Amino acid sequence: MRTIIFLLQKEFIQIFRNKMMLPIIIVIPIVQLLILSYTATFEIKNVSLAFVDQDKTQTSKELKSRFEHSPFFNIYAEADHISQLEKSMLQQKVEMILVIPPDFEKQLTLSKKADLQLIVDAVNGSAANLMAGYANQIVLGFNTDIITNLTGINIKETGIQVAPRYWYNPELDYKTYMVPGILVLLVSLIGAFLSGMNIVREKEIGTIEQLNVTPIKKYQFIAGKLFPFWLIAMFDLCFGLVIAKIVFAIPILGSVWLILGVAAIYLILVLGLGLFISTITDTQQQAMFLAWFFFVIFIMLSGLFTPVEAMPEWTQMLNILNPIAYFIDFMRMVMLKGSDFTAVTSQILHITVYALLTMGLAIWRYRKRA
Amino acid sequence: MNKAVVVRDLTKKFGTFTAVNKLNFEVDKGEVFGFLGANGAGKTTAIKILCGLSKPSSGQVTVAGFDAYKQSELIKKNIGYMSQRFSLYDDLTIAENIRFYGGIYGLKRVEIQSKIKEYVKKLNLEEFEGRKVIDLPLGIKQKLAFSVANVHNPAIIFLDEPTSGVDPITRRQFWDMIYLEAAHGKTIFVTTHYMDEAEYCDRITIMVDGKIEALDSPSKLKKEFNTQNISEIFLKLSRKQNTSQN
Numbered sequence: 001m002r003t004i005i006f007l008l009q010k011e012f013i014q015i016f017r018n019k020m021m022l023p024i025i026i027v028i029p030i031v032q033l034l035i036l037s038y039t040a041t042f043e044i045k046n047v048s049l050a051f052v053d054q055d056k057t058q059t060s061k062e063l064k065s066r067f068e069h070s071p072f073f074n075i076y077a078e079a080d081h082i083s084q085l086e087k088s089m090l091q092q093k094v095e096m097i098l099v100i101p102p103d104f105e106k107q108l109t110l111s112k113k114a115d116l117q118l119i120v121d122a123v124n125g126s127a128a129n130l131m132a133g134y135a136n137q138i139v140l141g142f143n144t145d146i147i148t149n150l151t152g153i154n155i156k157e158t159g160i161q162v163a164p165r166y167w168y169n170p171e172l173d174y175k176t177y178m179v180p181g182i183l184v185l186l187v188s189l190i191g192a193f194l195s196g197m198n199i200v201r202e203k204e205i206g207t208i209e210q211l212n213v214t215p216i217k218k219y220q221f222i223a224g225k226l227f228p229f230w231l232i233a234m235f236d237l238c239f240g241l242v243i244a245k246i247v248f249a250i251p252i253l254g255s256v257w258l259i260l261g262v263a264a265i266y267l268i269l270v271l272g273l274g275l276f277i278s279t280i281t282d283t284q285q286q287a288m289f290l291a292w293f294f295f296v297i298f299i300m301l302s303g304l305f306t307p308v309e310a311m312p313e314w315t316q317m318l319n320i321l322n323p324i325a326y327f328i329d330f331m332r333m334v335m336l337k338g339s340d341f342t343a344v345t346s347q348i349l350h351i352t353v354y355a356l357l358t359m360g361l362a363i364w365r366y367r368k369r370a
Numbered sequence: 371m372n373k374a375v376v377v378r379d380l381t382k383k384f385g386t387f388t389a390v391n392k393l394n395f396e397v398d399k400g401e402v403f404g405f406l407g408a409n410g411a412g413k414t415t416a417i418k419i420l421c422g423l424s425k426p427s428s429g430q431v432t433v434a435g436f437d438a439y440k441q442s443e444l445i446k447k448n449i450g451y452m453s454q455r456f457s458l459y460d461d462l463t464i465a466e467n468i469r470f471y472g473g474i475y476g477l478k479r480v481e482i483q484s485k486i487k488e489y490v491k492k493l494n495l496e497e498f499e500g501r502k503v504i505d506l507p508l509g510i511k512q513k514l515a516f517s518v519a520n521v522h523n524p525a526i527i528f529l530d531e532p533t534s535g536v537d538p539i540t541r542r543q544f545w546d547m548i549y550l551e552a553a554h555g556k557t558i559f560v561t562t563h564y565m566d567e568a569e570y571c572d573r574i575t576i577m578v579d580g581k582i583e584a585l586d587s588p589s590k591l592k593k594e595f596n597t598q599n600i601s602e603i604f605l606k607l608s609r610k611q612n613t614s615q616n
Contacts, residue, residue, distance in 0.1 A: 006473025010462065017461055206455030213421050213451040214474045215443055 003216055007224025011198075015228055024194070029186050029236050033243050036182045037175050039305070047131050048076045050085050050094045055104035063100065063142055072134045082119070095121045096131050108146065168336045179250045180331035181304040183240045187233045187263065188270050188298075188324055193291055195229040196274035200287045203278075212368045222363060226271045233267050234260070253338030259331065262344075266327045266351050272358035273323075279365040298324040323358075326350045373432075374399045374526050374557035375420060380429035382415050389415040391580040392429070397559060399525075402552050404571030405561040406600070408608060412580040413561040414454070417530050420559070421451050434525050447475075450519035454531040457515050460504040464495055467503060468518060475522035489517045509540030516547055520556075527551065529560040533567065545570050565601035574600070576607055583607045 015021050049067060053060050067073050076094050079085050088094040099117035107114040118135055122128035148154050169176045202208040211221065237260070244250040252259075273294065281287040301311075301318055302325040308316055319325045330347040333339040341348075375397035382390040390412045397403045407413045418424040420433050422442030431438035434448040451457075458467045465486045472482040490499055493513050498506055506514070512532060519527060529548075533541045545567065552558050560571070568574050568588060575585040584591055584607060588600055595603045 002476070003474055006470055009473075010459070010466070010470045013466060014459070014461055205460070206453065207457060207459060209423065209453050209455065210451070210457035210471075211474075212423055213446055213449070214471070215447045215476075216474050217443075 003220045004224045004227075007216075007220065008227060011224060011228045015232075025190070025232055025236060026239075029190075029240050030243065032186055033179065033182055033240060034247070036185070037178045037248065039178075044127055044130050044134075045072055046074045047072055047134070048093060048095045049073045050076045050088065050097050051078045052080065052082055052085070052097060052099045053078060054080070054102045055100045057105035059105040059108060060100045063139070064098075066138050066142055067098065067135075070134070070138055072131075089119075089121060092121070096135065098135065112150075175248050176250055176336060177332070178304075179244045179248050180335045181302070181328045183237060183244065184302075184324060184328045184331055185299060185304060186240055187237045187267065188327075189295065190236055191229055191233040191267050191270035192274040192277070192295070193288075194232065194274070195226055195271050196277040196281075196287045196291055197284050198229070199225055199275065199278035200281055200284050204283055216368075218363065218366060218368060221368075222275065222366065226275065229274070230264075230267050230271055233270070234263065237263050250335065252335050254334030254340065258341060258344075259334055262327075262330060262348055262351060265348075265355050266323070269323050269351060269355035269358050272355065272360075272362045276358065276362035276365060279362060279367070295324075298322050301325065302328050304328060323351065323354050326354070372399060373397065374401070374434060375403075375559065376430070376432040377420075378430040380416070380419065380431055381427050382412075382419060382424070383427045388580055390419070393582055395575060395582065395585055397526075397557060399557055400552060400555050402548065402558045402560065402570065402572045404568050404574035405559065405577065406563065406565075406568055406574055406604060407561075407577035408563065411577040413577055414530055416577075417528055417559070417561055421449060421528050422446050447522075448525050450522070450524040450527040452515050452519040452527070452529050452532050454534060456511065458503050458511065458518060461502055463500055463502055464490065464498060464506075464514060465500070467514070468521060471518050472521045477522060485521055489514065493517065509536050509543075512536055512540070513544060513547065516544065520551065524556075526557040526559060529558065531561055531563070533562065533564065541567070565599065565604060568600040576604060578607050 051064055051067075053064065064075075068075055073096075077085065077088065082097060082099060085094055085097055089097070097119040099119065101115060101117065104114050104116070116139065118132060120128045120132050199208075202211070241252065241256070241259070245252060274291070277287050277290050277294075281290055297318075299305075301315060301322050302308075303319075304324075308319060308325070326347045330344050330351070333344055333347070337343075373396045375395075377393050377395050380390060380393040381388065393416060405413050405417065415424065419426050419431060419438060422433075422438060422445045425442075426438060433445045436442075436444040436448070438445065459470070462470065468486050468489060469482050472485055477485070490496060493510065495510070495514070498510070503511060503514070516527075516529070516532060519529075533544055536544065541564070548558050548560070548570075560567075562568065571588065573585065573587050574591065575582050577583065584595075584603060586594065591600065591603055592598065595606060597603055597606070
C-alpha cells in the first residue's frame with residue numbers, strides 16, 4: 001500500500017504539472033457536450049425548396065403558401081421550368097423542387113384527381129426521405145381540407161385516429177437522447193486514452209525500465225497508474241451530469257448512485273483497455289492509432305449517432321462485443337426512463353464480466369521486462 | 371556467499387541471433403567490475419539479464435545469492451541499476467525524484483528526508499533544489515541518477531554506460547563516486563566503451579560478438595597482450611574477430 005501511495009503521489013504531481021491536463025479534464029468535456037449534443041439530430045429544418053408552378057391558379061397558390069408557412073421549408077426560388085433550377089440543385093442551393101403541373105386546379109375540380117411532382121436531392125438518402133415525408137404531410141393536409149370543402153364531410157374526424165404518446169421523451173427532443181450517450185463517450189475517451197498514453201510515455205522516455213528494475217509489484221504499478229485516471233474520469237462524469245442537468249435540462253430520473261456505481265465498474269473496463277493498448281505498443285503514436293481504431297468502431301456501432309436498429313444484422317451482432325453500447329444503453333435507460341437495478345441487470349452483468357476480462361487480459365499481458 | 375555475481379554458460383538468443391554466447395564469470399563482493407565491448411557486443415543484453423529485466427535462454431545466473439530464473443524480484447530488492455537511457459523523471463524536482471524512488475524501495479519518510487539532504491549537499495545541488503530535473507546540466511543529472519540508483523543502499527550497483535556523453539571532468543567526478551561506494555563494500559558492475567575508464571576497474575572483461583574474449587585485471591591483461599593500454603587490447607581483439615570472420 002505504501003508503494004502505491006508513493007506512485008500515486010508521483011502520478012498526481014505529473015498530471016497536474018502538465019499544462020495541457022487541466023484543459024483536457026475541464027474544457028474538453030464541456031466543449032464535447034455542447035457541440036456533439038447538437039450533431040446527431042434526426043430532424044431537418046429549413047429545407048431549401050423551389051417551386052415550378054405551371055398552373056398559376058388560386059389552388060396552386062394556396063398549396064404553395066402551406067409550404068411557405070411550414071417551419072421545415074425555406075422557399076428559395078420560383079421558376080417556370082425545372083431546367084432553370086438544375087444549376088441551383090447542382091450547387092446545393094436547392095434541395096427539393098415541387099412541380100405543380102398545368103391544369104392542376106382544373107383536374108382537381110373536374111376529375112377530383114390531380115398529380116404533383118416532387119424532385120428531391122437524394123445524395124443523402126435518409127435526409128431525402130425525411131424531406132419527402134415532410135412534403136407529403138403538407139400535401140396530405142391540403143388534400144384533406146379540399147375534400148372537406150368539396151363534400152362537406154369532415155374526414156379529419158372520421159376513420160381510425162392514431163394518437164401517439166411519446167414516453168420518456170415527450171417532446172421528441174434529440175438532445176435528451178444524445179447527452180447520456182455523449183457522457184459515455186467522454187469518460188471512455190478520457191479513461192482509455194489518458195491511461196494508455198501515460199504508460200507508453202514512460203516506455204518512450206525510458207523510465208519504465210528503471211521502474212521494472214525496482215521490486216515494485218505488478219498490481220502496485222497497475223493500481224498506481226490507473227487510479228488517477230479512474231478518478232479523473234469519475235470526476236468528468238459527475239461534471240458532465242451537472243452540465244447535462246443545468247444546460248440541457250436533461251432529466252436524471254433514475255438513481256444517481258446506480259449511475260456512479262456502474263460507471264465505476266465501466267471505467268475499470270475502459271482503463272483495462274487503455275492498459276492493454278499500452279502493453280502492445282511502444283510509442284504514443286502507435287497507442288493513439290490503436291486506441292482510435294477501437295474507439296471509432298465502438299462509437300459508430302454503439303448507436304450513439306445512428307440507430308442500431310437501422311444497421312445490418314451482422315454489425316448489430318458486433319455490438320455484443322462493444323463495451324460502449326452496453327453503457328450507453330444503461331445510461332439512457334437510467335437517466336431517461338428511470339430504470340432501476342432490476343431493469344438494467346443485463347447491461348450491468350455484461351459490463352462487469354467485460355471489465356474483469358479486459359483488466360485480466362491487460363494484467364496478464366503487462367510484463368515487468370525491458 | 372562471497373561472490374556478488376556468478377554466471378555459468380549464460381546464453382541469450384533472440385530468434386536465431388545469439389546476443390550472448392556462453393558467458394562464464396564471477397564478480398567478487400566489493401569489486402569494481404568493468405564490462406567492455408563495442409556497440410552491439412552484447413553488454414546491455416547481459417546486464418539486463420543480471421538485473422532481472424530479461425530472462426536468460428540457458429545457463430545459470432546468481433545475483434546477490436538469488437537465482438535469476440526464479441528469484442528475479444528478490445534480486446531487484448538488492449541491486450541498484452542505472453541505464454544508459456535517462457532514468458529520472460524530467461518533470462519532477464530533485465527531491466520528488468529521490469522521494470519517489472526511495473518510497474518504491476520501502477524507505478521510511480525520515481530516511482527519505484535525510485537522503486534528500488545528503489544528496490543535495492554531496493552533489494552541491496543547493497542552487498537547483500526545487501527545480502525540475504529537466505533544467506539540470508547532463509553531468510549533474512547523471513550523478514543524481516547514480517545517487518538515486520543507490521538510494522536503498524543495495525549490495526550491487528549495475529551501471530550501463532553511465533558516462534556516455536558526459537564531459538571528462540564530470541566523468542572523473544563520477545568515478546570518484548563509484549570508488550567511494552566500492553570502498554563502502556559495494557560491488558560495482560559497470561559497462562563502458564571509454565577505455566581510460568577500464569583502467570579504473572579492478573577487473574575487466576572484453577566482450578566481442580556475444581563472447582568474452584578477455585577477463586583479468588587491467589595490468590595483467592596489458593602484460594598478457596604485451597601492450598601499453600587497454601585500448602590496444604580492445605582493438606587487437608576486435609580486429610582478430612573481424613579477420614577471422616573475413
